[in-house]
Amino acid sequence: MKKLHLLVLSIGMATGFAAMAEPAVTMYGILDGGLTVSKLQHQSAKVQMTNGNWLSNRWGLMGQEELGGGNSVFFKLEQGFNLSNGSEATAGKAFNRETALGLSGDWGKLGFGRFGGLSSDCGTFSILGGAAYSTSFSTIGNMYGAFYLTERYNNSIAYVTPAFGGLQGHLMYSNGTDADEEKWSHNSHYYGAGLTYNKDKLS
Secondary structure (H helix, E strand, O other): OHHHHHHHHHHHHHHHHHHHHOOEEEEEEEOOEEEEEEOOOOOOOEEEEEEOOOOOOEEEEEEEEEEEOOEEEEEEEEEEEOOOOOOEOOOOOOOOOEEEEEEEEOOEEEEEEEEEOOOOOOOOOOOOOOOOOOOOOOOOOOOHHHHOOOOEEEEEEEEEOOOEOOEEEEEEEEOOOOOOOOOHHHOOOEEEEEEEEOEOOEO
């Protein structure tokens, strides 16, 4: 009986804290699997379960809390996985698709973490609006490299300016695209700058 009382007390404390803080946290995800039949010339036909035929499988958490004065803090954690066996889409990386923590306000948006480059079509800070090949089919003739110019990068800082008559500036830097363990000059760096225009029906 004592264990039951302790459990109820713990849940009550957690619920009370959540009610005081009032952060907006959302859990989301996509499940996409199917069956693919393929045959190449001079080879036997293959019947396979496939992951992410239309969109990549993922789950994530994102949240935002107002700080006052028009400012807020936000976070996003997004993990990709294989539906067929539950394994990570990128081995050894929890939340491999995006990990972001940042601030936003009338002065713009500033983020830190791992996210897609400006022309990756991945995540919070990408400015690429899509490509002619808009599915995740991994088939012969995959044109990923022809449309998406950047990947997801670790150790990143990104900034988006406020909109000025429809114009917005975008800046991003990665101190070490894969790791940040070497001397600064030995790391692989990413630098990105972009400009977008969105007003009425023109983008």
